[in-house]
Amino acid sequence: xxxxxxxxxxxxxxxxxxxxxxxxxxxxxxxxxxxxxxxxxxxxxxxxxxxxxxxxxxxxxxxxxxxxxxxxxxxxxxxxxxxxxxxxxxxxxxxxxxxxxxxxxxxxxxxxxxxxxxxxxxxxxxxxxxxxxxxxxxxxxxxxxxxxxxxxxxxxxxxxxxxxxxxxxxxxxxxxxxxxxxxxxxxxxxxxxxxxxxxxxxxxxxxxxxxxxxxxxxxxxxxxxxxxxxxxxxxxxxxxxxxxxxxxxxxxxxxxxxxxxxxxxxxxxxxxxxxxxxxxxxxxxxxxxxxxxxxxxxxxxxxxxxxxxxxxxxxxxxxxxxxxxxxxxxxxxxxxxxxxxxxxxxxxxxxxxx
Amino acid sequence: xxxxxxxxxxxxxxxxxxxxxxxxxxxxxxxxxxxxxxxxxxxxxxxxxxxxxxxxxxxxxxxxxxxxxxxxxxxxxxxxxxxxxxxxxxxxxxxxxxxxxxxxxxxxxxxxxxxxxxxxxxxxxxxxxxxxxxxxxxxxxxxxxxxxxxxxxxxxxxxxxxxxxxxxxxxxxxxxxxxxxxxxxxxxxxxxxxxxxxxxxxxxxxxxxxxxxxxxxxxxxxxxxxxxxxxxxxxxxxxxxxxxxxxxxxxxxxxxxxxxxxxxxxxxxxxxxxxxxxxxxxxxxxxxxxxxxxxxxxxxxxxxxxxxxxxxxxxxxxxxxxxxxxxxxxxxxxxxxxxxxxxxxxxxxxxxxx
Numbered sequence: 001x002x003x004x005x006x007x008x009x010x011x012x013x014x015x016x017x018x019x020x021x022x023x024x025x026x027x028x029x030x031x032x033x034x035x036x037x038x039x040x041x042x043x044x045x046x047x048x049x050x051x052x053x054x055x056x057x058x059x060x061x062x063x064x065x066x067x068x069x070x071x072x073x074x075x076x077x078x079x080x081x082x083x084x085x086x087x088x089x090x091x092x093x094x095x096x097x098x099x100x101x102x103x104x105x106x107x108x109x110x111x112x113x114x115x116x117x118x119x120x121x122x123x124x125x126x127x128x129x130x131x132x133x134x135x136x137x138x139x140x141x142x143x144x145x146x147x148x149x150x151x152x153x154x155x156x157x158x159x160x161x162x163x164x165x166x167x168x169x170x171x172x173x174x175x176x177x178x179x180x181x182x183x184x185x186x187x188x189x190x191x192x193x194x195x196x197x198x199x200x201x202x203x204x205x206x207x208x209x210x211x212x213x214x215x216x217x218x219x220x221x222x223x224x225x226x227x228x229x230x231x232x233x234x235x236x237x238x239x240x241x242x243x244x245x246x247x248x249x250x251x252x253x254x255x256x257x258x259x260x261x262x263x264x265x266x267x268x269x270x271x272x273x274x275x276x277x278x279x280x281x282x283x284x285x286x287x288x289x290x291x292x293x294x295x296x297x298x299x300x301x302x303x304x305x306x307x308x309x310x311x312x313x314x315x316x317x318x319x320x321x322x323x324x325x326x327x328x329x330x331x332x333x334x335x336x337x338x339x340x341x342x343x344x345x346x347x348x349x350x351x352x353x354x
Numbered sequence: 355x356x357x358x359x360x361x362x363x364x365x366x367x368x369x370x371x372x373x374x375x376x377x378x379x380x381x382x383x384x385x386x387x388x389x390x391x392x393x394x395x396x397x398x399x400x401x402x403x404x405x406x407x408x409x410x411x412x413x414x415x416x417x418x419x420x421x422x423x424x425x426x427x428x429x430x431x432x433x434x435x436x437x438x439x440x441x442x443x444x445x446x447x448x449x450x451x452x453x454x455x456x457x458x459x460x461x462x463x464x465x466x467x468x469x470x471x472x473x474x475x476x477x478x479x480x481x482x483x484x485x486x487x488x489x490x491x492x493x494x495x496x497x498x499x500x501x502x503x504x505x506x507x508x509x510x511x512x513x514x515x516x517x518x519x520x521x522x523x524x525x526x527x528x529x530x531x532x533x534x535x536x537x538x539x540x541x542x543x544x545x546x547x548x549x550x551x552x553x554x555x556x557x558x559x560x561x562x563x564x565x566x567x568x569x570x571x572x573x574x575x576x577x578x579x580x581x582x583x584x585x586x587x588x589x590x591x592x593x594x595x596x597x598x599x600x601x602x603x604x605x606x607x608x609x610x611x612x613x614x615x616x617x618x619x620x621x622x623x624x625x626x627x628x629x630x631x632x633x634x635x636x637x638x639x640x641x642x643x644x645x646x647x648x649x650x651x652x653x654x655x656x657x658x659x660x661x662x663x664x665x666x667x668x669x670x671x672x673x674x675x676x677x678x679x680x681x682x683x684x685x686x687x688x689x690x691x692x693x694x695x696x697x698x699x700x701x702x703x704x705x706x707x708x
Contacts, residue, residue: 003386010590012391021390022379025372032357032668036375036549036595037366039671073427073551074572077586081570103571110568190587195390197427197551197589214464216435217457218428232431233544235551235589236364241390317393 004339007317008148008292008330009170010190017244017334024240035240040233045240049229052243056200059246059254060179070201070221070229071239076100076169079186079199080107083142083165085219087184088112089211093138093162097154098125098147099323100167108142111213117141124323125150127284136161140183140207146171148191149321151283151294151328157181163207171291172200173249174333175259183207191291192333194242197235249333258333265331265340266290272344276351278302282324296326302354309353310346318343358693361671362502362646362684363524364544371598371688378594389594394587399594403583406597410554413600413608414533424555424575424583425593430454430523433540433553434461437496437519439573441538442466443565447492447516451508452479452501453677454521462496465567471495478677479504481638490515494537494561500525502545503675505648505682506641511535517561525645526554527603528687529613537561545645546687548596551589603687612687619685619694620644626698630705632656636678650680656708663707664700672697 005012028035029044038045053069072078080103084092088111096102096119108114115138118129125147134141140163146153148170157164163183172187179185183204190196201221208222217223217231224231249258270288273279273295282294297303310318320326329343359366382389383398392399407423426432434457438446442465450456450473462468469492472483479501488495494517500507502524511518517537526541533539537558544550555575562576571577571585578585603612624642627633627649636648651657664672674680683697 001386005387005391007391007393010391010394010587013388018379018388018390022376025376025379032355033359033670034367034372036372037359037361037364039361040364040550073429073432073589075427075586078427078572081572107570107572110570188587195591196394196587197592216461216464218432218435218461232429233364233542233550235427235592237549237591238551238589316387 001314004313004315004342005317005335006315006329006331006339006343008321008328009332010196011330011332012334013194013241013245014248014334017241017248020244021241035237040230040236045236046230048240048243049234052239052246053229055243055246055250056202059173059249060202062179062202065180066204066206067202068205068225070203070224071198071234071242072201072224072229073198073235075196075199076167076186076188077103079167079201080104081110082219082221083140083184083186084108084111085213085215086208086211086221087140087163087165089139091115091135091138093117093134093141095129095132095141095143096121097128097144097152098150100147100169101144104142104144104167112139120152125152126282128152128154128287132158134158134160134162138162140165142166146289146291148292148330149323151289151292152287153289153291155287171289173255173258174262174291176255189238189242194245195238197238198242200242245334261337262290262331262333265335265337266293268337268340268344269293269329269331272347276347278351278354279347282326291331293329293331294320294324294326296320299354302350305353306350309349310343313342313346315339315343315346355668358667358669358696359671359689360669360683360685360693360697362675362682363686364550365684365686366688367548367595367599368602368688371595371602374598375595389591394584394590399590400584402594402597403588406593406600407583409597409600409604410556413527413603414556416533416556419534420558420560421556422559422579424557424578425552425588425596426555426578426583427552427589429550429553430521430540430542431457433521433555434458435464436573436575437494437538437540438462438465439567439569440562440565440575441494441517441519443493445469445489445492447471447488447495449483449486449495449497450475451482451498451506452504454501454523455498458496458498458521466493479506480636482506482508482641486512488512488514488516492516494519496520500643500645502646502684503677505637505643505646507643507645509641525643527609527612528616528645530609543592543596548599549592551592552596554596599688615691616644616685616687619689619691620647622691622694622698623647623683623685626701630701632705632708633701636680645685647683647685648674648678648680650674653708656704659707660704663703664697667696667700669693669697669700
């Protein structure tokens, strides 16, 4: 039976990418060698790395604007400390919109003073704070664009008087923004970009080199830029599959096209959540994420029946995070509209059977 | 034509591993899902991570001896700073046997005083220093077991009065040692263990928790131990392929069996280097690596002919590192004896044609 994979990440990637990625394990570029056994300094892999970097900047509209794209290891969790290591001299400002912002703040506190400009913790992060002000005397402002666990998403970014740093792990390449308003964007690959094991960092070079502390080489953005993301052996296969996924997105028509599809998927699910009396949305409507829809049952006794129904329909990964409970439908770029339609049918079916 | 892959790393892995690793991209464990799209918290992947950790300890004979196995990101280059971050309070002792030791020393210097107990830099690292003494007042002693670039290898490890830390990136799982003499072993996967993108760390828990500095979460061994190597999303696919490779090694008979094969391969190549007047070994005989044989041509004018001959034989990755020049035959665990025999034939053929 066909699977409908709503996993929150690592998550579904395009089927055409899986096919090509599987073939490259046996024979990469007709070399007679697996992509897993070639040198990262080989011409074939250097070209993969360059294309991945170039496609990232191109899709975000950031070519020739002073930005560099890096594919590093360690996930967004490593970026929590690298951003502070590289940018935080005295004080930084953070917006707290959930679990990942909270973790980013915790790591940054080891490097300087942190001013939390606003937080939605008072309502278990079911909304995005607005109307806060960003201090001009901080080194940078950090925010999380999309909160996978709570299903909220920043729709309008503040006009920041200081460098704007954004963790876009769970919604990069999913919607069009003026990406040039950001000075540093980071994203673990394992949502819209590729498999786990690599992290994209897009950084404006002009914001670097301003802190006085000594930075270990592997944590220093300038070192990685100087070596074009090959200071040490990169996560070869994860970069390769990310490149294939970025190619797929470009062929599809880029962010403008995928945003239309993502909006259709999100509308379909939220419309049913709002219509069906058996479901209740978790996030405030204005802040609902187009990537992760969070909702609960209004009648808890229906849980077993609903779980049976969606599992029987081939749906995977619908359980909510323990911080919220209920359900979470993650609808990353590669999830087809058809899968969301199946989920909506199952929700209607619950109403019929209940 | 069949390829003979002597690449220095990332390098050849067993053909049976490539086959299984390719299939898992399309359908993992008959789940109908790719291994690239499943949650790292899923039962199927948690079981992969546990098996990889268990096999690592089992193959090294370190089960139930107070060690933990971690699969982290960032390569050995990240371990250069993590070892110092976690273990270096005032002073550490380092043995300098080449490029990687030198880099490890550079990063550790950011965290305390480094005493270089001995170095073979005077002869461009073509030997392993001996007879040095290790200070008892240092926090740990660090060495590199095998030097890929120079083709040297430590045959006997010192009886260290302080915790013994070893970078075994390029010879772990290749020869039998009393691994319990080490307190911390680290190794980038991309030689004998798997593809690039994950790093094995074997650490004796009792040496941790002794430094006074605050350690960022992602750099803290105790945090990773507490979360069983799943503090954040691991490099899922690289851990999976490493697990397959460790299974292959266990099925083959473990380190004792592979060591016999590795010794045969090394003997074959060094015998020819010593016999054939057209070649000269780079490393001192007593310190020759069984993983990487480095050698040069005695008559530089034969370079083009030799290159033509080995390329025509399907040999790949034989060029030496620029620090040494000449040639380097890397013979990691998965390289068949047959490939070394082909190379030896080509060396003999050069003598005939020259």
